[in-house]
Amino acid sequence: MTDYALLARQLDALLDTRDWLTNSAQACAFIMQQVPELNWAGFYLQRQPEVLSLGPFQGQPACHPIPFSKGVCGAAARTRETQRVDDVHAIPDHIACDAASQAELVIPIVVNDRLWGVLDLDSPSRGRFSADDQAGLEALVKVFIERSDLA
Ligand code: SME
Helix, strand or coil, rough: CCCHHHHHHHHHHCCCCCEEEHHHHHHHHHHHCCCCCCCCCEEEEEEEEEEEEEEEEECCCCCCCCCCHHHHHHHHHHHCCCCCCCCCCHHCCCCCCCCCEEEEEEEEECCCCCCHHHHEEECCCCCCCHHHHHHHHHHHHHHHHHHEECC
């Protein structure tokens, strides 16, 4: 089982600048390395209303832009609630960036009541993300938010 408490301490130590760009690049590289069975890990940012723009990521080149009205990322942005999907093929408007992806976890990043962006994680294993994974990864996002200046 992944020791998310340990990963949170390690991520906290890794993010030693307030710069969101550096920290987001480091955070997704760290998660990709440390969390098993991922094929994509990265950030989408809200840089204009109702649209997500691709930010730092690890994995295959990905879809850009994503309107709030579409896909699992759009649902996370609209609802501001984590989207945990066991089987992406069961989601009619899932946006397939990498054919290997089977499961997805998208965590909204909200700062001062504004949606800054989302962290998107894809896995080639169906049902990859448990409730414990969700809680652990949400805790990592919290570290990222606390360590970064997110305007
Ligand atoms: N599958 C996502 C799109 C982003 S890629 O997975 C990197 C979605 O349906 O929103």
